[in-house]
Amino acid sequence: MKLSEIIIPKRINLNLKSTTKDGVLEELVKLLNLDTHARETVLRTLLAREELGSTGIGKGVAIPHCRSLVVSKVAVAVGRSKAGVSFKSIDKKKAFLFVLIVAPPVGDPPGDYLIALGTVAQGARLLTKDKRFKKIRDIRQFMKLIKELEE
Amino acid sequence: MNPQLRVLIALQDILLLLRDARDPGQKRVLGKMGLKINKLETLESTKADLERQLSPSILSQYRRAIQRHGRIVAPVIKSVCCQCFVRIPSAIDSAEDRNTSLYRCENCGMYLYWVDK
Numbered sequence A: 001m002k003l004s005e006i007i008i009p010k011r012i013n014l015n016l017k018s019t020t021k022d023g024v025l026e027e028l029v030k031l032l033n034l035d036t037h038a039r040e041t042v043l044r045t046l047l048a049r050e051e052l053g054s055t056g057i058g059k060g061v062a063i064p065h066c067r068s069l070v071v072s073k074v075a076v077a078v079g080r081s082k083a084g085v086s087f088k089s090i091d092k093k094k095a096f097l098f099v100l101i102v103a104p105p106v107g108d109p110p111g112d113y114l115i116a117l118g119t120v121a122q123g124a125r126l127l128t129k130d131k132r133f134k135k136i137r138d139i140r141q142f143m144k145l146i147k148e149l150e151e
Numbered sequence B: 001m002n003p004q005l006r007v008l009i010a011l012q013d014i015l016l017l018l019r020d021a022r023d024p025g026q027k028r029v030l031g032k033m034g035l036k037i038n039k040l041e042t043l044e045s046t047k048a049d050l051e052r053q054l055s056p057s058i059l060s061q062y063r064r065a066i067q068r069h070g071r072i073v074a075p076v077i078k079s080v081c082c083q084c085f086v087r088i089p090s091a092i093d094s095a096e097d098r099n100t101s102l103y104r105c106e107n108c109g110m111y112l113y114w115v116d117k
Ligand SMILES: [Zn+2]
Pocket: B074, B081, B082, B083, B084, B085, B086, B105, B106, B107, B108, B109, B110
């Protein structure tokens, strides 16, 4: 599984406007294009997940995630904040890159979900480490950089 | 969306989150990614808050179903109940009020939620 294979260009927002954790989560969930109820449910479950410990994994990356009944397949959305957002990350630094993963409840243990999380964690850290990351201007450049780093 | 169905779905997501959080295998895998899990008690209180929003009869059905199957709501995907994999009768599957009324699977008794309606 590669990061470039699970990210869909129309689910990328390179200019997140929010300055708070809750706001970022809302903007990310919006990218999944769910109906109102599903969106509210996912948001509530994500917030509950954050209560267990921040999904800010350091190096400027956060990977908010949950499993929810309201999706039928793994859905991924990507956001970038130019100014960075305090996400109570493990290294106490701001997060700039956010990769949201919502998976259906099937699978016990949830193999695909954990593999997707691992792929995202690894790929996202490579991205924020690269000097070109902050200079990316459009989604095409973003996808190109991911593919390059994967090679 | 039916208000009781909304609560049941929220509860089921929370129960799954609790189950995942308590699974030592998952905890180990997540830990390697830099994801620490703690403060389960906050989640327990969220769960209790949601349970208080259920009507007495649905609450007792919920408790029985959770004990027996670990869940109370089954997603319906492509006209099939994802708990028992039995096809939902077409009159119900195409009903206007699915998700706004409460429907249960005639085979396994799960409350039904149509995903990607
Ligand atoms: Zn069934």
